[in-house]
Amino acid sequence: xxxxxxxxxxxxxxxxxHTGKGYVVHVxxxxxxxxxxxxxGRGAYVLELEGRSIPLRMAVSxxxxxxxxxxxxxxxxxxxxxxxxxxxxxxxxNDSIVAPMPGVVVSVAVGAGDRVEKGQMLLVIESxxxxxxxxxxxxxxxxxxxxxxxxxxxxxxxxxxLAPKEE
Amino acid sequence: xxxxxxxxxxxxxxxxxxxxxxxxxxxxxSVLRHVNEQPGPAHLIxxxxxxxxxxxPVAAYLDIAQIVAAAQRIGxxxxxxxxxxxxxNAAFVxxxxxxGIGFVGPTGEVIALMGDKVRARAxxxxxxFPIAPSAIEDDDPATFVERARxxxxxxxxxxxxxxxxxxxxxxxxxxxxxxxxxxxxxxxERYFGDGRLFVERYIERPRHIEVQVMGDGRGQVVxxxxxxxxxxxxxxxxxxxxxxxxxxxxxxxEICETAVGIARAVNYRGAGTVEFIYAPDGAFYFxxxxxxxxVEHPVTEMVTGIDLVAEQLHIAAGRGLNxxxxxxxxxxxxIELRICAEDAAADFRPAIGEVLLxxxxxxxGVRVDSGILEGCKVTTDFDPMLAKLIAHGPDRTAAIxxxxxxVRDYVILGVTTNTGxxxxxxxxxxxxxxxxxxxxxxxxxAVLTAPGEDxxxxxxxxxxxxxxxxxxxxxxxxxxxxxxxxxxN
Numbered sequence: 216x217x218x219x220x221x222x223x224x225x226x227x228x229x230x231x232x233h234t235g236k237g238y239v240v241h242v243x244x245x246x247x248x249x250x251x252x253x254x255x256g257r258g259a260y261v262l263e264l265e266g267r268s269i270p271l272r273m274a275v276s277x278x279x280x281x282x283x284x285x286x287x288x289x290x291x292x293x294x295x296x297x298x299x300x301x302x303x304x305x306x307x308x309n310d311s312i313v314a315p316m317p318g319v320v321v322s323v324a325v326g327a328g329d330r331v332e333k334g335q336m337l338l339v340i341e342s343x344x345x346x347x348x349x350x351x352x353x354x355x356x357x358x359x360x361x362x363x364x365x366x367x368x369x370x371x372x373x374x375x376x377l378a379p380k381e382e
Numbered sequence: 383x384x385x386x387x388x389x390x391x392x393x394x395x396x397x398x399x400x401x402x403x404x405x406x407x408x409x410x411x412s413v414l415r416h417v418n419e420q421p422g423p424a425h426l427i428x429x430x431x432x433x434x435x436x437x438x439p440v441a442a443y444l445d446i447a448q449i450v451a452a453a454q455r456i457g458x459x460x461x462x463x464x465x466x467x468x469x470x471n472a473a474f475v476x477x478x479x480x481x482g483i484g485f486v487g488p489t490g491e492v493i494a495l496m497g498d499k500v501r502a503r504a505x506x507x508x509x510x511f512p513i514a515p516s517a518i519e520d521d522d523p524a525t526f527v528e529r530a531r532x533x534x535x536x537x538x539x540x541x542x543x544x545x546x547x548x549x550x551x552x553x554x555x556x557x558x559x560x561x562x563x564x565x566x567x568x569x570x571e572r573y574f575g576d577g578r579l580f581v582e583r584y585i586e587r588p589r590h591i592e593v594q595v596m597g598d599g600r601g602q603v604v605x606x607x608x609x610x611x612x613x614x615x616x617x618x619x620x621x622x623x624x625x626x627x628x629x630x631x632x633x634x635x636e637i638c639e640t641a642v643g644i645a646r647a648v649n650y651r652g653a654g655t656v657e658f659i660y661a662p663d664g665a666f667y668f669x670x671x672x673x674x675x676x677v678e679h680p681v682t683e684m685v686t687g688i689d690l691v692a693e694q695l696h697i698a699a700g701r702g703l704n705x706x707x708x709x710x711x712x713x714x715x716x717i718e719l720r721i722c723a724e725d726a727a728a729d730f731r732p733a734i735g736e737v738l739l740x741x742x743x744x745x746x747g748v749r750v751d752s753g754i755l756e757g758c759k760v761t762t763d764f765d766p767m768l769a770k771l772i773a774h775g776p777d778r779t780a781a782i783x784x785x786x787x788x789v790r791d792y793v794i795l796g797v798t799t800n801t802g803x804x805x806x807x808x809x810x811x812x813x814x815x816x817x818x819x820x821x822x823x824x825x826x827x828a829v830l831t832a833p834g835e836d837x838x839x840x841x842x843x844x845x846x847x848x849x850x851x852x853x854x855x856x857x858x859x860x861x862x863x864x865x866x867x868x869x870x871n
Contacts, residue, residue, distance in 0.1 A: 216855045222841055223833065231846045231856050238856070242842045251847035258739045258795065262844050269840055273848055274738035274795035280845040281738060284837060286790025287802040291845045317732050317762040321572070346569065367438075367762050369734055 221292030311376045312337070312349055317369045320362045321346060329357045337375050340368075355380060383484045385409055385459045385699050389432065390424070391449050392464030394753030395769055396677075397424035400462050403691040412456055414449065416442045420758045432456060439763045443467045450477045460484035460698055462691075466765070469674040470497050486698040487652045488673050489599070495648065496671040500542045500580055506668045509647050511640055514659060514667040516582035518542075527560060530581040539563060541570030542578040547617025549573055552584055585667070587819040589660040590614065591626050593641030594682045596693055598702045599651030605638045606682045606690070607712050609655075612818045613807060615730055620800070620823075621807060622678035623717040624685050627778060627816025628660065637666055644671065653679075653694050662819075677720065677770070680749060684716035684774040715781040716774040719789060719804045722766045726803035727831045732766045735759070738796030743788035747774040747781070750792075760797045768799065778816070782808055806830045 220227045230241035239246050250263040254270065262269045272283035280291045321339040325331055331351045338360070339348050359376040362368050387410040390397045401411045401424055412430035415421070416439040425431055432452045436442030443449075444467055453461055461478055463469035463486070475490035487493070496502045500518050507513045517529035520542070530537065539562055541549040549569035551562045563579065571577040594606040610626035611619040629637065641656035655676045657669040679690050688705065696704055723733045736759050742750045752769035754760070760768065773788050775781035789805050807813055807830060812822065823830065846852060 216852055216859075218846065218849065218852060220842060220845055222838060227838065227842065229842050229846060231849075231852055233856050233859075238847060238853075240843050240846050242839060245839075247839055247843060249843040249847060251844060257741070258793075260844070260848075262840060262847070264840060264843050271840075271844060272739065272741070272793050272795065273844060275848055276736065276738060276796065280848060281795035282841055282844055283793045283795060284840060284844075285834075286805065287834065288793070288795060288799065289837070289841055290798060291841050293845065293849060317734055319762075341572075346565070365438075369762070370731070 219294040221294065222289070226294075310379060311373045312352065314340070314368050314370060314372045314374050317367070317372075319367045320364050320374070322364050323360055325357050325360070327357050327359055331355065331357060331377075340374065349374065351375075351377070353377070353380075383459060383698070383700055385484065385695060387412070387456075387458045388486075388695075389413070389449075389453045389456070389458040389461045390428070390464060391443070391453075391461050391468055392466070393419070393424060393443065394422060394764065395751045395767070396464040396466075396675075396753075398422070398427055398753065399680075399751050400464060400691050401427040403689055404462070404695065407692060407695055409695070412458060414443065414452075419763075420755075422753055422755060422758065424753075426755075430456060440467075446471070446474050446477050449474075450481050450483070453478070453483050454481050458483060460486055462486040462694070463674065465672075465674050465677060470672070472497065484698055486694050488597075488648075488650060488654065492648050492650060493673045496654075496673050498542060499540065499544060499670055500578070502670060503580075503668065505647070506644055509644070511644055512665070512667050514582045514585065516580055518580040519578055520580075526579075527563065530559065530563070531556065533581055533583050536584040536586070537581045538584040539566040539579055539581050541566060541574055541576065542580055543574035543576035544570060547614075550617050553581075585659050585661045587662050587821060588612075589626070589628055589819055590619070590657065590669075591628070591637060591660045591666065592655050592657040592676075593638050594676070594679065594690070595641055595645040595650065595654050595656060596690070596697065596703060597645050597650030597652065597654070598697055599649060600702070601646065601649060602703055603642050603645045603650055604703060604705060604707045604710060605642050606686050606688065606710055608634060608637060609676075609678055609681055611678060612820050613813075613822060614820050615823050617820075619678065620720045620722070621717065621804065622681055623715065623778075623781070624681045625712055625715065633664060640666075640668075644668065652697050653690055677767070678718050680751060680770060680772045681716040681718045684747075684749065684772055685712045685714055686710055687713065714774055714776045715778040716772060717781050717785050719771045719785065719801075720767050721769040721771055721792070721794070721804070722800050723760045723768055723797050724766050724800055725798050726800045730800075732762055733798035734761055735797035737794065739793060740795075741791075741793040743771070743791035745784070745788065747784050748772070748788045749774075754794075768794070768797075779814075782814065802834075803830060806832075 232239050239248050252261050254261050258272045274281045282289045318340045321341045323338045324336050333354045335351045336348050355377040358378040388404050390400050390413045397413050404411050411428045413424045413428040415431050417435045434442040468474040472490040472494040475485045478485050517533050519526040536554045539551045551566045553562045567577040589612040593608050597603040609622050609624045611622040613621035653675050655672045658666040659669050660666045725731045740756050749772040754768045773785035775784050786808050
């Protein structure tokens with residue numbers, strides 16, 4: 216049974232199986248026998264992995280697993296390959312500008328329906344106290360500007376959507 | 383004025399911290415909460431919660447009329463502003479005065495003087511205290527660029543009405559000067575509603591050293607020694623400590639006496655901090671005075687054993703200072719880490735998420751001032767600081783060792799925090815040697831954000847085995863697996 220895990224900036228395909236004796240996770244061309252046992256404390260577990268017993272703390276959300284290990288916290292994103300393929304097929308391409316970080320819209324230079332040139336300034340955002348101007352990735356027509364000046368947005372929010380290219 | 387009931391006009395960890403002390407003083411307590419804000423630790427401590435509303439959560443906490451009306455309605459004797467929001471707002475103090483409500487802090491006049499960075503510098507300079515070479519736009523706007531150039535590079539552009547590092551730009555070469563002035567002006571207008579600027583010589587490899595003072599408003603001022611806050615990202619402190627490893631005892635006495643002199647010159651009332659830029663050659667220059675409690679005040683409390691909020695309340699009640707200077711001693715060493723929801727490896731991008739699991743570190747000399755509860759959502763509505771972790775030890779080495787153990791034990795799952803990054807700073811040889819400046823984090827960025835040992839297999843196995851849907855599916859197919867095994871043979 217497959218998953219794609221996001222660790223750091225990498226995507227790692229994995230496979231979990233049961234041998235009859237226990238679980239084996241297939242990762243990076245290796246088969247690693249493993250077992251997970253709850254221990255004392257909220258979210259506390261011991262992971263048995265290749266002869267080692269590793270204590271860790273875990274919390275699981277809808278799309279990610281958070282792990283406190285050796286004094287550090289890690290986030291592992293979980294993607295079901297089925298969802299992943301759908302997203303890939305949709306291919307947003309360069310039709311939208313996605314927020315590189317959470318922030319606030321400072322000003323908007325264009326409106327929905329406007330025709331813009333490649334490189335034309337579309338809006339100014341502010342994140343972490345710094346202003347950044349966002350310009351059009353290609354020429355086209357602005358389809359949507361979901362946020363007005365003063366409004367906040369989250370990471371990966373769509374800030375501007377251009378109408379699909381007329382072929 | 384006797385304070386029988388207090389409103390804390392703030393939120394998060396600082397509201398909780400102030401409420402704890404007020405309660406031990408036998409004072410009835412109340413605290414604000416924005417209508418859409420999830421309850422935090424402060425809301426579990428206060429006797430009364432006052433709901434406020436506004437266009438944005440931050441706007442509500444800045445709404446003077448609404449907060450003063452609420453304070454009158456519930457009948458408080460005084461308001462403690464914490465830091466940030468209305469803590470350094472002279473209009474707020476005046477509005478409280480008019481309403482007959484006390485303010486835990488200095489007078490509106492002193493706040494206005496020190497809040498105007500240009501006037502404050504002029505005031506300090508006139509009284510013979512050291513300031514860095516500078517040019518002030520207001521002196522003659524027509525020649526500002528010329529005069530800025532004459533200060534020499536590198537220079538630092540600052541908004542006159544600024545603070546907290548907002549709108550500051552370092553300029554290294556003449557070609558960039560005019561463009562940077564325009565950007566700083568826009569930022570100043572937006573953050574402070576005031577585009578006036580000044581520039582000053584940027585001291586290379588500076589340290590940030592500040593002094594905690596307390597005045598009774600009748601001419602008596604004492605200091606609680608210094609704090610070093612050189613570990614900064616984007617001009618914002620993330621690690622503070624006391625004593626400063628840079629100062630000899632003579633230098634320490636000199637810088638603390640200078641701070642007391644400045645506070646005495648304004649007949650200061652309440653808690654304040656005089657900040658200095660400290661150059662590698664030992665020269666120091668007045669930077670600004672913050673007329674409020676500072677985020678990093680706990681390190682001072684740990685080494686002096688004095689509760690600064692209790693002192694503030696004592697002074698606000700008109701009872702003067704509790705301690706003579708000779709009674710205020712530095713014992714051991716204390717460090718504070720600001721635990722922030724941010725991704726240090728992605729240029730400190732603020733992180734959002736739901737706090738799924740929190741376990742605070744414990745142990746001798748460890749203190750946690752936290753603003754989060756399990757289940758709360760971290761958003762970009764407020765500052766990304768979630769909590770402060772403070773460790774005290776008999777000396778600097780011991781304090782660092784305690785802090786490293788504590789920060790590694792601090793479990794916060796569900797939102798990315800900077801705990802791993804802070805631990806990497808604590809482990810850095812230059813930090814251990816006390817060899818830092820405000821440029822340290824930028825200079826050592828590659829080392830500090832380097833990935834640790836490869837734990838991919840552990841993360842993968844733990845994630846896979848805790849994925850219930852995945853495990854259930856795998857458990858349902860042993861039959862098929864056996865068949866596959868047979869077929870493979």
